[in-house]
Amino acid sequence: MFPNLIVVRVDGRDFRRFSEIHEFVKPNDEVALNLMNSCAVSVTEEFPDIVFSYGYSDEYSFALKKTTRFYQRRASKIQSLVVSFLTSVYVTKWKEFFHDKELRYPPSFRARVLSEKAYGCDVTVHGFSFTGHINNQHATCFHELVKHGKTEKEAQQYLKESGKKEKHDLLFEQFGINYEKLPVMVRQGSCILKTETEDIVKYNESGAPVKRLRRKTSTVHSKNIVGKSFWNLYPKLLKELGGFVDDIRKIEPDYIRSFLWEAKLLPSTWIVIRIDGCHFH
Ligand code: GTP
Numbered sequence: 001m002f003p004n005l006i007v008v009r010v011d012g013r014d015f016r017r018f019s020e021i022h023e024f025v026k027p028n029d030e031v032a033l034n035l036m037n038s039c040a041v042s043v044t045e046e047f048p049d050i051v052f053s054y055g056y057s058d059e060y061s062f063a064l065k066k067t068t069r070f071y072q073r074r075a076s077k078i079q080s081l082v083v084s085f086l087t088s089v090y091v092t093k094w095k096e097f098f099h100d101k102e103l104r105y106p107p108s109f110r111a112r113v114l115s116e117k118a119y120g121c122d123v124t125v126h127g128f129s130f131t132g133h134i135n136n137q138h139a140t141c142f143h144e145l146v147k148h149g150k151t152e153k154e155a156q157q158y159l160k161e162s163g164k165k166e167k168h169d170l171l172f173e174q175f176g177i178n179y180e181k182l183p184v185m186v187r188q189g190s191c192i193l194k195t196e197t198e199d200i201v202k203y204n205e206s207g208a209p210v211k212r213l214r215r216k217t218s219t220v221h222s223k224n225i226v227g228k229s230f231w232n233l234y235p236k237l238l239k240e241l242g243g244f245v246d247d248i249r250k251i252e253p254d255y256i257r258s259f260l261w262e263a264k265l266l267p268s269t270w271i272v273i274r275i276d277g278c279h280f281h
């Protein structure tokens, strides 16, 4: 519903298996991350109303501008277009990133639409960046614990009971890893921003430049994305995403969760999925 922000979240299906079979570097394969980033840039460029994206691991979230009327805001249309396009780009670009590695079987992704009610882009971005950081820190610790002799079950149990600071200390004290020194793409995830730049397209007879506004996508890896100073550099994008809310800390996680809604299909009814090519002519 308008004026909620529409976010499409795409997640690799059983990428645990996919990354094992394709021998991804553990816990973070930078080539695989770059492939995901490149796919997300293609998605962002394919759909003009997607203005901001965030991703890490096998997951990417795409935010549409608040006033979008893309496919009359119909959730199933929007999510199926985004996920099918991303999947085919992933397969198409595989060789460009993994020169010496065959794609052994077709990967698949699933998508859902989160309709982020009435909160500003700072809350959305904060949520993105927070989950990215937490999940990566968890993956790094898990990998080290298993590498140093714990079973997967023991490692899970250990991490369940430890907070952000304990995980940080564990990495530093037991494994000599300074988390802050890991590549920023791994720690912070990746953001794709669609901003406007003024390009000179030609010069007229009197030599004056003729300028045109052009949308440009850029990728950043930074924890600054949760700060206001970062967003103030992109006033147009900020406005498209709905601006800031007054006090981010006043928003309860339960309030945010209450807008996660998923349609479940009734039992004892036939489930038929109809797939139709988009612009196949
Ligand atoms: P579903 O999403 O529920 O279908 O399962 P999933 O196996 O994809 O799990 P999830 O999305 O929760 O997590 C992604 C998984 O992909 C991680 O647990 C890793 O096993 C794997 N993965 C993602 N990125 C990398 C990477 O860079 N390197 C390696 N080695 N594995 C990765």
Ligand code: MG
Pocket (backbone or CB within 6 Å): 011, 012, 013, 014, 015, 058
């Ligand atoms: Mg997954």
